[in-house]
Amino acid sequence: MYRTLQQGIQARVREVVQARYGVELGAIHVELPPKIELGEMAMPVAFELAKRLKKAPRAIAQELQAELAATEGVAAVEVAGAGYLNVKLDRAAAVKRMAADEHAAVGGPGFRLVEHTSINPNKAAHVGHLRNAILGDTFQRMLRPDGWKPGWDTGVQNYIDNTGVQVADIVVAMQHRLGLSVAGVREWMTEALESNQRVDYLCWDLYAQVSQWYEAEPAEAAARKQVRLDTLHAIETGGNASADIAEIVSTSVLRRHLQTMERLGVEYDFLPRESEILHLHFWETARQLMIERGVLYEETAGKNKGCWVMRRAQTDKAAEVPGAGEDAGPDEDAKIIVRSNGTVTYVGKDIAYHLWKFGLLGKDFGYAQFYKYASHMCWISTVDGEDPHPTFGKAAAIYNVIDSRQDDPQAQVKEALRGMGFTAEADRYTHLNYAFVGLTVRTAQELGYVLSEQDKGRAYIEVSGRKGFGVKADDLIDRMIAAAQKEVDARHPELAAGERETIAEAIGVGALRYFMLRFTRNTIIAFDYQDALAFDGETGPYAQYAAVRAANIFRRADVAETAALAQVRELHVQALLEGDEGTSVWEVWLTASRLSTVLEQAITAAEPAILAKYAFVLAQQFNNFYHRHHILTEADPARKTLLLATAAVARRELVRVLGWMGMAVPSAM
């Protein structure tokens, strides 16, 4: 609703400024004034104009003021400070439109491809992976069509590197440490499943052990590293025991990852795998395309002689240097795509994969059904595939949720697309990056890790799969839910055990998801059990609690939420929204009305933390309102209706924003 009013005022300002001064304005900035007494919208537009018109900002603001007052939905326009234009909204009108659930439509054409999680399928998921999956899943929910918004057609992918060195390490462990054949590995897996052990946990330990084994004896180190390399090559080639074991292990671990993520409400549509990128020869096709487009060439001299390298974009700097053109000799800083021994780098394969994502490769995966969710099927890549099947790729825009250690390679892939002339695609390629998750010293020690004195002085301890160092995702989820369960059991002994469990799950998962979303993406999270398990203050449970309280009012009231909202539209509420008391009610409506503005902002900035902040502020404002006004005992019927509608609208928007964050509102708390 705020968004709609904002658009109306922006259009009006543009019109007035054009007519009065003949000036065409660019983006018109509208912000929230620091205090509600100053109004609901503030525009610093007069400052901008002051420069161009050589006139005092206050004078300009005063001239505009009179002409803007007539805008629809506006009660008054005032000039404040050095020349701010402050807009006071028609509160009663806004409330009525809000009650009717009028809001700006968020969405548009073009398929959006969100890729996230992408955990190496060789060990259990850990906290860092949770940040990735929760960020990606939340962003996906922000885009996808739902009951509230038309949204964008959206698909979710989880890329699986099933032929990489990490999977090879587990295969080495299986073949050379445990001495297992393909049949033996199959048996080992079956046994683990039947004895109810988490396969990914067993692999977690195996991975740490084999990593140490490589280095354990200096005399053997070279030979063991060679075993590892040979195994990796065997897996890439396919059709041998190592490749078969890799397939068995990675598929079992992958299923475990999907189960873990499903506990958090994270689901996928498609799982493209590295093995298919290899077997379907995506790279060879991409290579031809890159050569044709002139971005890939063989270096004939210098240190990169014999390599295929990527031509770098012509920078301004290079252009200024005389003789820096093509005849100036080898570009020593060019990015190597194919090494002189013929192996393709990771970036090379990634370029091929991204050409596929945008439908530019002229090739597709085979598709097979893999994992069934309650509402849809998750497909996996294969060489041959089943028919009929859905198709992925051919995206209009992509979002890759990958941590910021991959900034360089991601930029190179984007640069390759640009270099090939696919500039529109490069522009719609978003690396949704985020800083990694470490552990606080306290939590690392609690988990039993021995730290050096130097480590103890650090702000965080880095997670390391090779050392078996980290918080496993399932352990964390278990503990979050257990902590919630304890509270629920104490507070609601009257509820059935089953319901208490459902509630605890919603709270535990909500607390975890909120914790991962409340930090902006480039903040390094030092994960701490104590902080994550705190359910007071700026946390998921706080926001959920506000929604539960709002619902409780309607459990006792004699009207339903929808009825309260319908009734308020028939009332004269203007007087009830003024003064100190009225303003405290109006503030809830104002915050609630900003939902679409906030969502759009969060999508544009690709920053889910904006949603988390908003959910908290809305909950805070509701709690404030809840304490100030006792709704059910309100004597004045008109006022009571307004208060009920206020609770209804706060709850409605809170449920929506929490929904995008993947957080359910429990039946009781």
Next chain:
RNA sequence: GGGCGAGUAGCUCAACUGGAUAGAGCACCGGCCUUCUAAGCCGGGGGUUGCAGGUUCGAGACCUGCCUCGCCCA
């Protein structure tokens, strides 16, 4: 050596991308449960935004140079 990111209250983080008196949570101190649930509410203390310059009506944000820390690359 090059590239990227960070440095804000005791601690953990925000600050709508250049706007009004830099805001929250935690912790600490004081108050509020016979009224829709205290996982809550109200009040209080706490800041040279790493340092030094600069740009302008206006800088935590932009520019230059330093200082610390962390990643990535050779």
